[in-house]
């Protein structure tokens with residue numbers, strides 16, 4: 564069964580879909596053992612480059628990360644997150660996505676919804692490109708962080724967006740920081756899988772930024788569970804290295820030619 568059919572089937576079987584972001588070959592290699600979907604996220608801007616938001620990351624930089632992750636990912640669906648201002652109209656989207664897929668060999672692209680770009684998804688899907696949608700808190704289009712779907716107006720807008728994205732032919736939708744009850748409703752109302760980040764256990768799958776989960780990003784909102792304090796682990800190793808250099812314990816004979 565192909566990867567995309569497999570995750571659609573998971574929804575029917577109520578088997579959860581496991582997703583994480585990756586920005587490099589070594590992390591991709593580990594994630595590929597456990598994940599159904601790996602996202603080369605534009606969160607590389609904040610998590611890796613320390614930028615204020617995701618809007619300044621360039622397509623060239625994202626493509627470099629995509630190529631690096633592709634080196635080690637063999638079995639998961641590899642999704643490339645299209646950065647800000649690279650899919651404002653159909654021509655721009657087609658040109659940039661063609662380049663992305665040629666150069667990175669990713670299996671799919673993710674587009675953040677601006678509430679209007681469904682026709683772009685529809686045309687891309689028609690030309691056999693696999694597309695993942697993204698609704699709720701969409702960092703490329705929102706000014707500041709806030710949970711989504713808290714009032715009736717917002718709620719109806721998000722349900723409509725999810726339906727339109729499904730109708731346009733996307734294979735899955737990321738729900739970011741969507742209120743739990745609404746995430747449940749959207750998950751029930753559409754047939755394609757919902758992948759939640761800060762959107763409750765009701766979603767068909769879960770995604771986190773891997774640097775947050777590992778405790779190295781320095782940014783830990785409520786929806787993140789830190790499975791490791793990598794900052795502390797690295798700190799300990801560097802401290803030990805410094806001590807060894809100062810005490811002339813490193814390098815010893817085994818580290819020398």
Ligand code: KIV
Nearest residue numbers: 584604605606644737
């Ligand atoms: O860029 C990213 O990491 C994302 C996830 C938060 C879904 O879009």
